[in-house]
Amino acid sequence: MGRVAVLVLLLACACAADAVVTDGLLPNGNFEEGPARSDMVNGSVVRGANAIPRWETSGFVEYIESGQKQGDMLLVVPHGAHAVRLGNDASIRQRLAVARGAYYAVTFSAARTCAQAERLNVSVSPEWGVLPMQTIYSSSGWDSYAWAFQAKLDEVALVIHNPGVEEDPACGPLIDGVAIRALYPPTLGKGNMLKNGGFEEGPYFLPNASWGVLVPPNIEDDHSPLPAWMIMSSKAVKYVDSEHFAVPQGARAVELVSGKESALVQEVSTVPGWTYRLSFAVGDSADGCVGSMVAEAYAARASVKVPYESKGSGGYKRAVLDFAAISNRTRVVFQSAVYHMKSDGTLCGPVIDDASLVLHKQPAGRRLLP
Known part of the structure; x- marks a missing residue:
């Protein structure tokens, strides 16, 4: 059965979930829709859980513009002009309409900033995983990661969380380009x-x-x-x-x-x-x-x-x-x-x-x- 036919079947199984996710970037997955200036303090720190459209945030989250400086380091964004940085105990969350029982892979790009032992917790309740970032595999400093899950419900919450606690609360990974793809067991x-x-x-x-x-x-x-x-x-x-x-x-x-x-x-x-x-x-x-x-x-x-x-x-x-x-x-x-x-x-x-x-x-x- 082709991918199109299987996708139609998944959509039918989703019933009331009209906005079931399809292959590609999540809504505002590249963070190009940013918060209002009134929802940011000190130039980049996000204030308010719903300040970034389509996302819910918690903890120390920054809205980063490509070319922004952190000390002597220039922050480069791979997808578009904006990304988010997850500081101490910070997370981003988005609710997704999915086909119950189907398998999905989440892909996103991440870059380490100042901490040497950064890691990310990725979860779609009740499943979760830990992605260590000690090893950098690309010369740009950005790597793309994939993480898979099976949907247990018709609606799930994808959470990307930085569990780290650094002396500088802004020391945390940059996140950009969050996407999804339905997997079809071969x-x-x-x-x-x-x-x-x-x-x-x-x-x-x-x-x-x-x-x-x-x-x-x-x-x-x-x-x-x-x-x-x-x-x-x-x-x-x-x-x-x-x-x-x-x-x-x-x-x-x-x-x-x-x-x-x-x-x-x-x-x-x-x-x-x-x-x-x-x-x-x-x-x-x-x-x-x-x-x-x-x-x-x-x-x-x-x-x-x-x-x-x-x-x-x-x-x-x-x-x-x-x-x-x-x-x-x-x-x-x-x-x-x-x-x-x-x-x-x-x-x-x-x-x-x-x-x-x-x-x-x-x-x-x-x-x-x-």
Whole structure:
């Protein structure tokens, strides 16, 4: 079923929720509609919970204009001319009409200002997550993050909260470009035991966000911004698109930017003793990541290291891993063997795309499963 048909179905399920959210920026998601001057003090501090149109604020919130100075630092805004800064214990909230039971991914851009250990709590009641911001992945200082949830009600409240308490109450992250995308749980395609093997289903890409979207670690693939895939360990992977990066196949892929500290994982049903073949593409995203890369793939007791000499201008090669299943469930794992860094000091790594898993061989006398 196509995305348009599924969207029509979601709208029908929403019944009375006429304003059900659709893919793209949330209402005033780029904060270009600002508070009245009478609702700000000291030039930028927001006064009043409903001063910013379509948003409810609490705590120390500032309305930032691109080019505004903070000491010797110039604050740059990636989407339009305005953003918000969440100071001590500050939050922004927006109520969303959604389709109950459906899955969504929220995407937003964030930049650290003066605190070194900033983090954000993102929640859609009753679910919540913590996004650490200690690692900066883009040279601009802005990163885009994705976080997924399943709607438990027809109307939910999205909250982005800075739980930090700094000596300077204005020390907190900048937020801009808050968007949403409905996720459609992928099914098994013909000739591939992996779901979403081409990574075509995933979070929304913000316009002009040439740094991709970070997908943080999670422990449940049902709520992953990359449906059917889990991000294991402690660091994020980067979701890239063909509009801003080189992608081996289709429109989207995953860049492994965190070395062995992050792994891309999918669990599949297998038959012990049967042999399977995993094939995939390894390349670079044409983002200036130059050098000798090594992507690793694991399944059951087998593994393969795939060297790729990157010139940072795009390209890829195919790789294969044959393995014998040892249980009824097998985890397919991708990760980068080492950290890589661009000339500007930002992290990068090999791209994984077009992953496919097929039955390669079964023991003699065993009937092929349908």
